[in-house]
Amino acid sequence: MSARRVDLKENSSWYxxxxxxxxxxxxxxxxKIYGKGxxxxxxxxxxxxxxxxxxSLCVIGPSGSGKSTLLHILGGLDNPTSGKVSINGQLLNExxxxxxxxxxxxxxxxxxxxxxxxxYLTALENVILPAKISSETxxxxxKRAMELLGMVGLKHRMKHYPNEMSGGEMQRVAIARAxxxxxxxxxxxxxxxxxxxxxxxxxxxxxxAVHERGVNIILVTHDEKLGKKFDTxxxxxxxxxxxxxx
Ligand code: ADP
Ligand code: MG
Numbered sequence: 001m002s003a004r005r006v007d008l009k010e011n012s013s014w015y016x017x018x019x020x021x022x023x024x025x026x027x028x029x030x031x032k033i034y035g036k037g038x039x040x041x042x043x044x045x046x047x048x049x050x051x052x053x054x055x056s057l058c059v060i061g062p063s064g065s066g067k068s069t070l071l072h073i074l075g076g077l078d079n080p081t082s083g084k085v086s087i088n089g090q091l092l093n094e095x096x097x098x099x100x101x102x103x104x105x106x107x108x109x110x111x112x113x114x115x116x117x118x119x120y121l122t123a124l125e126n127v128i129l130p131a132k133i134s135s136e137t138x139x140x141x142x143k144r145a146m147e148l149l150g151m152v153g154l155k156h157r158m159k160h161y162p163n164e165m166s167g168g169e170m171q172r173v174a175i176a177r178a179x180x181x182x183x184x185x186x187x188x189x190x191x192x193x194x195x196x197x198x199x200x201x202x203x204x205x206x207x208x209a210v211h212e213r214g215v216n217i218i219l220v221t222h223d224e225k226l227g228k229k230f231d232t233x234x235x236x237x238x239x240x241x242x243x244x245x246x
Pocket of ligand 2: 068069
């Protein structure tokens with residue numbers, strides 16, 4: 001368990017304290033609506049769930065069901081129309097832009113379907129990039145980045161550029177990059193969606209190893225089979241939660 005100290009407000013209850021220690025994430029009545037009137041699109045419908053520290057979650061749903069929107073809101077990259085998200089007891093909507101950005105950098109790592117590596121940087125430089133703003137010495141950051149590239153099996157490719165790597169390798173660099181700031185939570189959006197079966201399996205094995213290290217993972221996918229590899233999974237359909245497996 002990796003609970004963090006949180007400054008409790010005066011009116012806190014024991015419930016709140018227990019929540020802070022155990023709950024990684026709490027989502028309450030989350031709704032996201034784009035547009036107005038006739039052009040209105042309801043993307044997320046009154047979604048509620050929670051996740052304990054140490055649990056991993058897979059959200060499964062077809063294309064257009066609202067998975068990316070959900071993940072962006074959980075990671076503080078987008079705002080809900082209504083409802084609340086709290087991480088470690090911290091309500092995301094109570095943070096201003098600067099605080100949210102600092103919270104994100106410290107707590108959350110992102111992995112996307114299309115990797116989004118910088119073409120002009122080597123694998124090692126890509127992994128180091130998100131840590132540039134930290135107060136650590138460049139040497140310490142580089143050491144950790146190399147260790148992470150070792151964990152994803154790519155230490156020998158650290159001086160290579162993305163255009164010299166396969167899709168599977170690029171995704172493994174992207175995972176190392178997502179971990180460089182020691183996040184407590186890794187959010188992954190269809191991370192195997194662009195990979196063949198072998199590379200997809202490798203990526204899932206790495207997620208297992210990352211989870212073993214105590215990082216919580218929330219992965220969204222259209223791939224039913226991935227759900228079985230997670231502590232918890234649920235389906236979303238047209239933005240609504242349809243069933244929950246624990
Ligand atoms: P998924 O990741 O499951 O494929 P998304 O979260 O990307 O689903 O999208 C869910 C729905 O929200 C889709 O119907 C999409 O067209 C719609 N949508 C996403 N972003 C916007 C937007 N900025 N404006 C209007 N509709 C949007
Ligand atoms: Mg998506």
